[in-house]
Amino acid sequence: DVKVTQSSRYLVKRTGEKVFLECVQDMDHENMFWYRQDPGLGLRLIYFSYDVKMKEKGDIPEGYSVSREKKERFSLILESASTNQTSMYLCASRSFVGTDTQYFGPGTRLTVL
Amino acid sequence: AQKITQTQPGMFVQEKEAVTLDCTYDTSDPSYGLFWYKQPSSGEMIFLIYQGSYDQQNATEGRYSLNFQKARKSANLVISASQLGDSAMYFCAMREVSSGSRLTFGEGTQLTVNP
Numbered sequence: 001d002v003k004v005t006q007s008s009r010y011l012v013k014r015t016g017e018k019v020f021l022e023c024v025q026d027m028d029h030e031n032m033f034w035y036r037q038d039p040g041l042g043l044r045l046i047y048f049s050y051d052v053k054m055k056e057k058g059d060i061p062e063g064y065s066v067s068r069e070k071k072e073r074f075s076l077i078l079e080s081a082s083t084n085q086t087s088m089y090l091c092a093s094r095s096f097v098g099t100d101t102q103y104f105g106p107g108t109r110l111t112v113l
Numbered sequence: 114a115q116k117i118t119q120t121q122p123g124m125f126v127q128e129k130e131a132v133t134l135d136c137t138y139d140t141s142d143p144s145y146g147l148f149w150y151k152q153p154s155s156g157e158m159i160f161l162i163y164q165g166s167y168d169q170q171n172a173t174e175g176r177y178s179l180n181f182q183k184a185r186k187s188a189n190l191v192i193s194a195s196q197l198g199d200s201a202m203y204f205c206a207m208r209e210v211s212s213g214s215r216l217t218f219g220e221g222t223q224l225t226v227n228p
Contacts, residue, residue: 009156031214043204043218050214058215088156094214100146102216104158 003027004105006091012111019078021108023091031094032074033102034058034066036087043090049074081112116140117205117219124224126195133180134190134222136205142166144210147188149179152202152221161203164188195226 007022023032033048035058045058047066055066063085067075074093078085088109092102118137126132138147149161164172164179172179180189192199205219 033214040220042220043216045215048214090156090158092158100208101148101160101163102214103160104150107156107158109156 004091004093004103006089006105006108008108009106010109010111012113013078013081014113015082017078017081017112019081019110019112021076021078021089021091021110023074023076023093023105024072025074025093025103026072027093027095027103028071029093029095029103030071031096031102032068033092033094034064034074034076035090035092036060037090037107038087046076083112086110086112115219116217117207119205119219119222121222122220124222126192126224126226128197128226128228129194131191131193132195132224134192134203134205134224136188136190136219138186138188138205138207140186140207140209142209142211146208147179147181148206148208148216149177149188149190150204150206151199152204154201158204162190192224197226197228200224200226 003026005024030051034046035043037043049055049068065077090107091105094102145166147164151159162174162177164181176193178191202221204221206216
């Protein structure tokens with residue numbers, strides 16, 4: 001079974017803090033993704049990575065950066081957290097085999113005070 | 114224009130009955146894939162079923178089936194014999210070849226299964 005894990009289920013940070021959200025997958029997938037999910041706005045793509053050390057901006061990259069130093073790990077960084085970044089963050093990885101499906105982690109509910 | 118439209122913000126069904134969740138999509142790509150995900154209150158997105166644009170038959174996975182009507186650009190999810198554990202948010206998503214590996218999601222339908 002595909003396993004995508006995220007470092008925290010719940011996180012509370014203060015405005016201005018630097019925040020790291022970690023995502024690890026165990027299926028040797030090349031592609032990895034970070035989304036945020038907000039009520040009424042659905043899932044929106046922040047950044048994705050085609051492979052190690054490669055990254056592409058998604059639809060809402062402002063205020064975020066990413067790092068992919070190893071194939072299995074994709075980190076989302078909030079350089080200076082703000083209250084409007086309070087959200088649910090979902091990581092996914094994609095298989096090229098079979099149905100080309102994205103598999104998601106359990107999500108991190110981030111609150112910025 | 115919305116690429117994925119889910120017109121039912123909320124749906125209710127009695128346990129053991131079947132329910133259809135609607136999804137329409139908009140694309141000019143000849144090759145695309147359609148996905149359904151389930152998101153329980155715990156938050157994780159669980160992959161349910163996939164339909165490719167060139168697939169001749171409707172996809173099925175256990176109690177889930179996808180009613181794919183290409184000409185109408187619809188990809189409705191049918192859940193047979195609903196169970197209490199089916200209560201969740203359901204998202205339809207599409208991947209177009211022109212968008213690479215990106216998925217576009219609909220806004221979701223909240224399904225409640227009543228005992």
